[in-house]
Amino acid sequence: MTTITVGDSLPEFNAETNQGDLNSKDLVGQPLVLYFYPRDNTPGCTNQANDFQTHLKEFEALGVKIIGASRDSLRSHERFAEKYDLQFPLIADPEETLCNLFEVMKDKNMYGRKVRGIERSTFLFDAQGKLVQEWRKVKVPGHVEEVLQAAKAL
Numbered sequence: 001m002t003t004i005t006v007g008d009s010l011p012e013f014n015a016e017t018n019q020g021d022l023n024s025k026d027l028v029g030q031p032l033v034l035y036f037y038p039r040d041n042t043p044g045c046t047n048q049a050n051d052f053q054t055h056l057k058e059f060e061a062l063g064v065k066i067i068g069a070s071r072d073s074l075r076s077h078e079r080f081a082e083k084y085d086l087q088f089p090l091i092a093d094p095e096e097t098l099c100n101l102f103e104v105m106k107d108k109n110m111y112g113r114k115v116r117g118i119e120r121s122t123f124l125f126d127a128q129g130k131l132v133q134e135w136r137k138v139k140v141p142g143h144v145e146e147v148l149q150a151a152k153a154l
Contacts, residue, residue: 003103010129011101017067017089018077028129031064031154033147035122035138036104040072040080040090044140048120051144053086063127064151069093070118104136124150 004011010032015022035052037045052059052066059066069091072080077090091098099105099118106119120138124147125131133150135143 006131008131010125013098015091015098016074017091018081019089029127031127032125033064033066036069036118037120038118039070040076048140049086050084055144055148056087058148062151069098122147126154
């Protein structure tokens with residue numbers, strides 16, 4: 001498998017979200033932010049989701065769709081979205097299909113133990129479905145604002 005890189009097209013996929021089924025073909029035609037995060041209801045992931053929600057109207061004014069993705073279950077996403085009033089879809093990827101497509105699964109060191117998990121990553125696609133920018137090993141503070149600035153430059 002080759003790593004998706006800037007200039008590549010949005011890969012074809014089908015996914016379940018807390019807002020219904022999703023087909024990647026339906027996402028072409030408007031800019032897209034697809035972000036991967038490790039786990040619902042953890043401090044960093046909650047802050048990141050809340051940051052996207054805080055700026056959602058600004059993204060929408062630019063015509064940009066926001067979608068989050070993690071390995072959590074659909075039920076977990078439903079509770080997470082309800083708890084924090086998240087208005088954008090969250091992809092449930094417990095089999096890591098989408099995660100592997102974007103190569104965000106990495107070996108991590110968690111309290112001295114080796115674990116495999118999602119490396120926080122964000123991908124910005126233009127309206128034609130081309131990857132225009134990617135962020136890997138994302139640090140949450142200030143990240144959503146950086147993505148918003150990149151979206152404004154489209």
